[in-house]
Amino acid sequence: MRTPLRSRRTVLTGGAAALVLTLTVSPTANADTNRSLQHGGSLVLVGGGLKDDNTQVYGEIIERAGGARARIGVITASSVPASQDPYADDPDKCSNSECNGAYYSAVFKQHGAAEAQWIPVDLDHVDNAESDAVVRQVNSMTGFFFGGGDQSRYLTTLLNGAAHTDSKVLAAIRAKLAAGAVVSGSSAGAQIAAGADMVTGGESYQGLRDGSSPGYFEDATRLGYEPQGGFGFLRSGLIDTHTGAYGREGRAMRLAADTGHDRVYGLEENTALLVEHPGGPHERVRVLGPRGVAVFDLRRARAHDGSKAGGEGTPGTWSLTGVRYDYLTDGDRYDPRLRLTLPATGKRPFAPRSAAPVPDNTDVFYSADNPAGVPYSFLTTARALASTRAQRTAEATTYEDRPRFTVTFAKTAGFTAWSGDTATPQTLTGLSVRVAGR
DSSP states (O other), rough: OOOOOTTTTTOOSSSGGGGGGOOOHHHHHHHHHHOEEEEEEEEEESSSOOOOHHHHHHHHHHHHGGGOOEEEEEEOSSSSGGGOTTTTTOOOOSSHHHHHHHHHHHHHHHHOSSEEEEEEOOOTTTTGOOOHHHHOOOOOOOOEEEOOHHHHHHHHHHHHHHTEEOOOHHHHHHHHHTTTEEEEEEEHHHHHBOSSSSEEEHHHHHHHOOOOSOOOOSSTSSOOOOOOOOOOOOOOSSSSTTTTTTTHHHHHHHHHHHOOOOOOEOOTOOOEEEETTTSSSTTTEEEEEESSSEEEEOOOEEEEOOOOOOOOOOOEEEEEEEEEEEEEEETTTTTTTTTEEETTTTEOOOOOOOOOOOOOOOTTTTTOOOTTSSSSSHHHHHHHHHHBBBBBBEEEEESSOOOEEEEEOOOOOEEEEEESSSSSSSSSEEEEEEEEOO
């Protein structure tokens, strides 16, 4: 069930027939998909790697589902079905939708849910997405959890083909969310909550060098996206997952710039983005867990593609300036409407005392090609800059060098670091980021 950290190049599709899922429908049809979404419920979206013992995140989901009366519907249609799992009959080795559903159901019960059940929709049971009996099962639940895997399988099983409209089961889940239920998910289960231009795969370096394209691709380094998005539960920004663990900050910024989005939520592993009243005027965000959530604000960002200048130019000389980077940690809140980060109670502005220079960083996006690379490289440089009074700016570069991209971090007038222990900067607000190829 768990994906090793460095195996992130796994192709996201179930085979060649599923390589390109880009759909072409009218804007009206896409809007119809989410017409019933209101603002009564909440989302708990985890960036992947949710550990069994994360009582904070599991406890939040259960509490929002009714506490001791919580009934959790577990959806794992993003996993391979049992018919494609050679270990389907081995409970110690299986990794398919049914055994993953049983696993998460057991974990939710261990954390105090009154009931947790697998919702039997997957590639082996596609027709169940239109089953009245399964809809009744959904309607008996007070909360939902979408497991990880491949988000394309969620599109295949829970949406109606090229029309991109809700199946009966998805419509029932959407109605429960609107009425106040909690919808949660991890990795692909969080990614599928996205609206338009949901990321489908890719690495940061190749994304910065080559740009993004609609579709799913056999080349797992190629930055792809689904224009119509996922289920559209969260629309105030793009979503990316495993952000620091897989060095995805670069691809997140490139995809947002290419598709015209002015905000990205970069979710870290074993940590949740809690969204209350999603889609409404009172939408609010809070972070839960041991790591954090990056917020890239591109309202004032400007992109320049040197390879397209006058029809000529050097490939890979793409640049992006004016990105605001906030990094929120446990307990921090964020107001999407005001674009305001509110550090958790007990955190105070951090006053750097060190005069040490920021260490060199020659692999800012944790390249899969670098055997000596370390995760959370981008964040490490950002925090190192916040920790020193010797520098106002710091540069870090990509491991790849044809071309090499440089990321410049700058403590501009609006920058503040926050800490709960006075020793280390934890939360960062208003750090300026520039990316340039050369």
